[in-house]
Amino acid sequence: MMVQDLIVKLGWTGFSLPFLAVGLYTMNKGRKQRARSERIAATETTRIGNVRPGTVEVKGTARPAEDANVFDSPIWTEDALATRVEVEKWESSGQGGGNWETVHEEETAVPIAVDDGTAEVRVELPADGGLNVERTRTKVGSGDEPPEPIRRFLETRDDIDEATRRELGPLSFGERRRYSEGVIAPDEEVYVLGTAREEQAGWGDRKYVIDEPTDSGDFVLSDKSETELIREGKRGGLVPLAFGGLLTVVGTLLSIYPWLAM
Template structure:
């Protein structure tokens, strides 16, 4: 009897794990799908006619007068905003990535849509949706030159331990991801606009806060492209989460079906 009970408990434990993971993934997918709908429902506004509150704008990004164009940490591109993520996975392959370092650099931006200009300041909790430059360094392998340079200059990132035993590499599998908004790029911004006083006393607008729904997006894609990307990712996560819940429910049910 004891071995049977132990077997049932093992199946239930596996099942609860899969159900928990599935519900978490479903929740993320649901939020991304809902965010996509909010983007679609927020029409882009010409800067010359905007009002305080939730707005979406599209235009060309330039550095503000008090900004300093900086070099992105890894690719060394001119950057107004850049975000770097360093992840590790102790297995040579897999998807169980753990973030070990994140950093964001941001400078004030002027967005020009040919009808007017507006200042944008990217908050630390803002969402950057741009093309990712991603480099994976497999266990035991030497990182490429630009990654090695980044490791040497970034005090918060140490070099991954690595050893090789003949053809077999042992150590951490790492992934380095950089996202950049460059000067002169077409950008899309979703956030909350508010009035500020300019240096000459004139009234100006600034976007530096999320919307009431918690959205602040800066992207090098158009509004429709951002909405479509988030919707596709949301659908995939909803499907993956549903599959995990199904597998978990099946694991929980199997001992009772065959008892």
């Protein structure tokens, strides 16, 4: 019996580990979101004319840099300096619920000149990205044909699988998809948080470029206000913290209960 009891206890412990792992991961994700919003709130805005190497937060009007051009956004073909595109599909749990799973995301940006009236600074998106933009989201229902702009976008992307569709008589069935696109347009007001460095300029002149994350790992290029970004981070971090905490508690109880009860 002792061996059987031990096997049962170890089985319960093994069963609890995914709850603990997912719970801790989710809590950490929420903690990072809230911590970033606190760092945004704590960083003072620098007038661009006073920018020096190091962590900076600047705000101003975005225009293409001298060596850059406006381009068409991938889905809605709007004039853009930077775009973020996300494609999601609905994963059903089989019990009436489910969740949206990201199957494709991309960020694209040309070098941007941000001007606040005192000077301008060059901003380049790092390889890891950092766009946080207002997005237009389009849902395509089960078996529905996507709108023409989305069909055109999909034709240019070999790395995105088409939504599955089946027909049964006059009815069509298939995957549900969501297509989101956010754009930073020319002459739009933007917020930037990152690390500034000095770049080569003319004799006696100093020019700076913001193209790297801060020491804390933050890089943000956004068309949202600082207040919106702070509120978004606090609110967005609260849900994963609460859900992750619940999973962690459940996992902990499942792991210790057999050892106390048997």
